[in-house]
Amino acid sequence: MHRALVPPFTLLLVAALPTALHAQSALQSRVEDALRNASPGTRFGLVVVDETGTEIIAINPDQRFIPASNTKMFTTAAAFWSLGELDRPDETGGAAVRIDQTGNQRDVILEGHGDARLSSAPACTVDCLATLADAVAAKARVVHDVVGDDSLYPDQRWSPGMSWNNIPTKSGTASSALTLDDNELPVTVTPTTPGRPPTVTLPPYYAVENGALTAATGATAITFDRAPNATVVRLGGTIGVSSKPEQLRLGIDDPAHHAAWMLRNMLVARGVRVTGNVSVRHRPVGPGDDPAMRGSAPAARAPAATPLARLTPPPLIEDLTLINKVSQNLHAELMLRRIAIKNGSGSIADGQVAVRAMLAEAGVPRVAFDFSDGSGMSSYNRVTPRGVITFLRWVSAQPWGTAWRATLPVGGEGMLARRFAGSALDHKVFAKTGTLNATNALSGYMVAKSGRTLTMALYANDVPDGASAIKAMDAALLLIASQN
Known part of the structure; x- marks a missing residue:
């Protein structure tokens, strides 16, 4: 009987395999110990x-987790995947104004086209x-109503699963095709x-019930609240007498409505007499805004009239970078709707159709994710770690993968300025953060x-x-990087 000879290098590999498996098992145990410090x-x-x-x-690779702002990774990647020409001026998104007689x-009609960056700053x-x-003032000295028209998208100002108590804050401000100053009011x-x-x-868009007090000592702790769709802000808490504003x-x-109100004020400041009111044109949510009822078309919109003036915002790549770098919720929600207007009605549901199509192409199992919004404010969102890895590796192989990765926060900078700075992962982590009630997340890439x-x-x-859980999470990643 002849015995096949095993090449020496194969014997070395077989001998090394138990050692490698033991080392991996030992590292996993150490990582689990680091996470137990949470x-x-x-x-x-x-x-x-x-x-x-x-x-x-x-560790729990196929369990489902709330991803918080990790959701923005999927929204921004879907924009890279589906929109194209992201580095060119945004010729479709800019707001426009016209005069209807x-x-x-x-009447002055201010029409939104999904731009997230329209500004009223001096x-x-x-x-x-x-x-x-300026365009209106050059054409008319007397107008009647000033109308804000955001009917490009259905009137879905908040996504399913967002906590109602976020509505008064900048984190939960409403989404609209007509957006001004991040839909935030400064106080x-x-x-x-x-x-x-x-x-x-x-x-004076809001009124204030001032229940706050100036304190002789102590830290500043100002609170505020406002009922949904109300215009009275209730202020409470204290501010130190020597504190900065x-x-x-x-x-x-x-x-x-707010954008039209601001335009009215600008027109008056330019000597235009406004004899009517500030009003709005919304598009009610209809059956056609639900992909499950695709047989019903979205509510028809009147053909667009020739505008008196229309803006051209900067390239969308700048906004995509902002979304990920600073975790801008409103801009992420508007990006999801921008994706949806290309693929359907401009609804949240049509945006999710596009995200699901992208993830199907990426090979991510359908059970590995569920999304209800574009920003991560929804507590209904779910992902599995293994599914996210499949997505991230697919992105890396795309022609736009390097440009997308450049939109992510960097260890020791920006959103990660206090994380990994001075460590072995300083400027070697490229990852999206996520924080929500009872949730912390970090996903992306790191150089070991x-x-x-x-x-x-x-x-x-x-x-x-x-x-x-952030301290324990960062310690675990540092440990993994040091052993690889």
Whole structure:
């Protein structure tokens, strides 16, 4: 009987395999120990793979987790995947203004086309509401109504699953095809004398019930609240007498109305007499805005009239970078609707149809994700770490993958300025953050000690109230990087 000879290099590989498996198992145990330093009850999901896709660490890889702002990765990637020409001026998204005349009545129509960056700032030089106001003032000295028209998208101002208590804040401000100043209202609270209410300065779009007090000592802790669709802001808490003025940003519930209100003010400042009211044109949500009822067309819109003036915002790549770098919720929601207008009605549901199509092409199992919004404010969103890894590796192989990765926060900078700075992963992490009630997340890429690029997806859910899992998460990633 003849025995086949086994090549020496094969014997070496076979001998090394148990050692490698033991080392991987030991590293996983150490990583699990690092994560146990988080508050009890926290549930973790973690997958890290090398450049070949081989899993280095897998902890609850197929469990479903709330991704928080990790959701923005999928929205922005879907824009790269479906929109094209992201580096050219945005010739379709800019707001426009026209004058509609019926008999002797001339109405100013301010029409939104999905731009997230329209500004009323005094120092504005690009994408400015003032440009549209100038165009009207040059054409008319008397107008009747000023109308904000955001009917390009159905009237879905908030996504399913967003907590209603976020509505008064900038994090939960409403979405609209007609957006101005991030749909936020600035408020300045300035201390006066101890025991007296502080001074409150804000545009007269909202009224204030000032229940705050100036305190002789102690840290500033100003609170505010506003009922949905109400215009009265209730202010509370304290501000230190020697404190700097507190800057707040309030959410706006009807962005089209606010934009029209601001335009009216600009017209009056330019000597235009406005004899009518500020009003809005919304498009009600209809059966055609639900992909499950695709047989019903979206509500018809009147043919667009020739505008008096139309703005051309900067390239969308700048907005996509902003979305990921600073985790801008409103811009992410508007990007989802921008994707949806190309593929359907401009609805949230049509945006999700596009995201699902992208993930199907990427090979991500359908059970590995569910999304209800574009920003991650919804508590209905779910992902699995292993599904996220499949997505991230697919993105890396796309022609636009490098440009998309450049939109992510970098360790030691911006959103990650206090994370990884001065560590072995300083400027070697390129990942999207995520924070929501009871949730922390970080997914993307990191350069390990060996110089290899690892892909990682790390989620903490069920984090106890008042706690954070970030310290334990960062320690685990540093450990993995040091051993690879």
